[in-house]
Amino acid sequence: MAGRPPLRIGQHGKITRTDLGSGVWLARCRFRDRDGVTRIVERRTPTGSTDKYGDKAEAALVAALDGRRPPTADVSASTLVVDLMKDHVARLREAGELSPVSIDVYERAVLVARPRMAGLKVSDLDPALLHDLLAGIRQAHGDRERAVRAVLNAVLTRAVMAKAIDTNPMRELGRTRRKSEGPKGAPALDPTEVLRAYKRVRTSAYCRRADLRDPVLTLIGTGVRRSEVLGMRWSDIDLDHATANISGRVVRIKGDGLVWLPATKSGAPGRTVPLPAFVVAALRARRTSRISDTWVFPSTSGGLRDPDNFNKQWRRARGLFDLDQVTSHSWRKTLATVIDDAGLSARIGADQLGHARPSMTQDVYWKRGSVHTEVAAAIDKIVR
Known part of the structure; x- marks a missing residue:
């Protein structure tokens, strides 16, 4: 003989009422809780009430059951x-x-x-x-x-x-993307291409007029993100020790316009990177004629510089230099290649580029946040 079918989670069985006399009733039933266990739940007529047929006891029981059920779902099959x-x-x-x-x-x-x-x-x-x-x-x-x-x-x-x-x-x-035939995104440059780009940026009249020279040289020398370069403050720069504290970035937020966020893309509060000699020289010269006491690379009005406008100007410049495929992100990939070719570790690369982690093992057991002057020396060697 088949047994009684199991209750669903949050479902109760038949409610019975028992007259206890003097206007007091007992209502009880089986109820399957969220842990999957079926229990007996019961309630009596509330104190001070006269319950002729037991309906008040049952109402108290139903209210108690409602409190034991999972929250009512706000999504159904017909939800858009x-x-x-x-x-x-x-x-x-x-x-x-x-x-x-x-x-x-x-x-x-x-x-x-x-x-x-x-x-x-x-x-x-x-x-x-x-x-x-x-x-x-x-x-x-x-x-x-x-x-x-x-x-x-x-x-x-x-x-x-x-x-x-x-x-x-x-x-x-699952995943349906087609496999690419090679690396995606901006290409990395070899040393010869880096030196050629460096010389053209440094001597370009257009880069000087558009104020591209110094920020692009900083991109080449540090590999930091475009938004982080434009978010550099003079208070973040230590030219005597040839370091920069990457502590924020410039982004455009819907409804707020351009804002400076006090955190890098990975969410970290900041990191300190070494500056190659050619970047230190450019920043020393820039500091004497700065138009903003706050921002290293401001807009023409002295406020935050729009990363998208900066990108448009760089697209024009790279077209003039026959560097059509070289985006601002290329310098990050290039510096990662320089770090690898110099025999430096993945941890050094992660510290320099601001990646959250090259691997879990390195995150847990290797020291983070060091200033690796070897990176500046490696890129300096190319431009010399």
Whole structure:
């Protein structure tokens, strides 16, 4: 004979009422708690009440059961995916755990996805449909597809936890990117190309007029990020000891414009990097004619310099120099190559470039935050 079917989590069995006399009743039932254990739960008529049929005892029991159930899910199979995505970004912003720049990236991802998913419900999504949607976004918007993937994965995981769907179709979809035939992004330069670029930047009339010479020389000599170079303050520079404290960066945030964030891209509070002799010489000369007491590389008005405008000016310059493929990020890859070719360790490279970690082992057991003058010497050797 088949046994009694098990209760679902948060479900109760039949409620029984027992008259205890004098207007007091006992209501009880079986209830399966969140730990999976089925228990007997009971409540009596509240003190001071007269309960003719036991309905007050049962009402007290039902209220107690409601308090033991998991929170009511705010996601169902009919919830619109776009609404979930917008809510996810709003939650991230409210939590304050991500940088404003990252939040803006996710907001743009929602804007990109919205026209293609306007009427889609959580239950509509399957791996095949997601594959086609993401392929279209990748073709139209390139790398923005990565942020769309991240948001979709988060909201569909939330839907699984709310039992709106059984599985996350993003997990079934997996990675569909084509393998590249070579390294992605900006190329690294060999020593001959570095020396040629260095000489052209240093002697270019356009770089001097556009105030590109000194910041580009600093990029070449340190390998720090463009936003970090433009975020350098004079208080961060120690020319006597030939070091710079990379303590913040310049970014554009929706609704706020250009702002200086007191943290590097990896989220670290800052790092100190050595300055090659050619960068020290450029900064010494610059300090005598500075137009800002705060910023090393300000805008023409003395305020924060826009990284996007800087990039446009550099694109024009590299076109003049026949360096079309050399972006501001190329100098980071170039310095990483210099560090490797000089026989320096991956930890030194991580300290110089501001990477969070080359590996877990190195993070745990190797000392961080050292100033490695060997890096400045290696790049100095090339330009000499």
